[in-house]
Amino acid sequence: MTVGTYLQELHGLPVFDFPDAEAQVELPATDSVAWRISAPTYSDPGDELWGQRFERFLKTVDTGRVRALVVGGWDEAYENSSAEIVTALIGANNRLTALEAVFLGDMTGEDCEISWIIQSDVTPLLSAYPALREFGVRGGSQLAFPSVRHGGLETLVVQTGGLPAEVVRGIVGSDLPALRKLELWLGTDEYGGDSTPEDLAPLLAGTAFPALRRLGLCDSVIQDAVAAAVAGAPVVARLERLDLSMGVLTDEGAAALLDGQPLTHLTHLDLSHHYLSEAMSERVRAALVPYGVTVDLSDAQVGEDDGDGDVWRYVAVAE
Incomplete structure (x- = not known):
């Protein structure tokens, strides 16, 4: 009755979680993985929020070689819609010039039940990325x-x-x-x-x-x-x-x-x-x-x- 696992692959690429700022993790080649950007849905003070993590991601990787992005959780996804995430992705379209695949809302039931995920109008993403070949979204509440x-x-x-x-x-x-x-x-x-x-x-x-x-x-x-x-x-x-x-x-x-x-x-x-x-x-x-x-x-x-x-x-x- 619920989603129990995260995506393991998108657009033929293995999913790789962009790590916490303090993590000592060797990053893979930018175009070899689908990058998962996720933040806690039940955040504590001091936690890095999704927008902050995305900005750090853009400063860390070669954005012109990113082929696939998986958006995981965001702060209070059961109350806050995906509109800000959509806006952030659109704002990065001049940097994510090789982007071919996006999945929006890769959360399990422990993060946020599928029926609780608050989405938004996601079609502006398609307009912003004319080279997009694959698009997925999870969650129907307020989805347009x-x-x-x-x-x-x-x-x-x-x-x-x-x-x-x-x-x-x-x-x-x-x-x-x-x-x-x-x-x-x-x-x-x-x-x-x-x-x-x-x-x-x-x-x-x-x-x-x-x-x-x-x-x-x-x-x-x-x-x-x-x-x-x-x-x-x-x-x-x-x-x-x-x-x-x-x-x-x-x-x-x-x-x-x-x-x-x-x-x-x-x-x-x-x-x-x-x-x-x-x-x-x-x-x-x-x-x-x-x-x-x-x-x-x-x-x-x-x-x-x-x-x-x-x-x-x-x-x-x-x-």
Whole structure:
């Protein structure tokens, strides 16, 4: 129900934590790692805050060779939005001239639960870095993503415990002609995830993102409805990988998926963290594995009977 680990890799580069000022650590070659800049989310007096650490980072490394940045925690991320971080990154765009990848909000549940992370309008970062190829953000509270155009972005990942419909519509309404991978954690309505398959219409119709080859619609409490919508979606015909993991997928959704258009052209189908019966899991394997599709049906879940006839099922990450 929570994020338990930090990113280990971004843009094909291992993540390296920019150290504390007093640490005696040999720094790697600037362009050989994704630099993680993080500060305590529960700070004490005298702690170096995120903005201070970022300024020290800019003075320490060869900024013209930085290829990837991971923003970790910032002071009281559960109360303070990412707006100041976004502004700081934009202000450094004339120095971070080689930057190709950014991930904003790499925090575990111990730092700040995913649904507590206060984000902001993150699209100015895309405008400030036209050479950006990969962008990711974690946390849906106050997240804004009005439709934007970016000619080079190839990967967009948005991880939330609840992705607002307005944000979904902004993303799928964006002009991203180079986008090859899109991953959205839709979440639950309890944490602001009020989108429906209708909000995904331009994406599913295939009219958005002509280069798209990898699609993830994950962590959804309405995963059966998402699967049913995907089953007839024109965009699926050009996909290589489809990810419907982490959500409340039951036999109903899996049956709709299999009864829809052929999926045998896929190289990989991810249904991990699911609520499928063993019989349905076998049906999925039998329909796809003989055609060379790798199918991930790991992390099988069992709903909880509350004793009154209701069965409770949960997404993988919410709070």
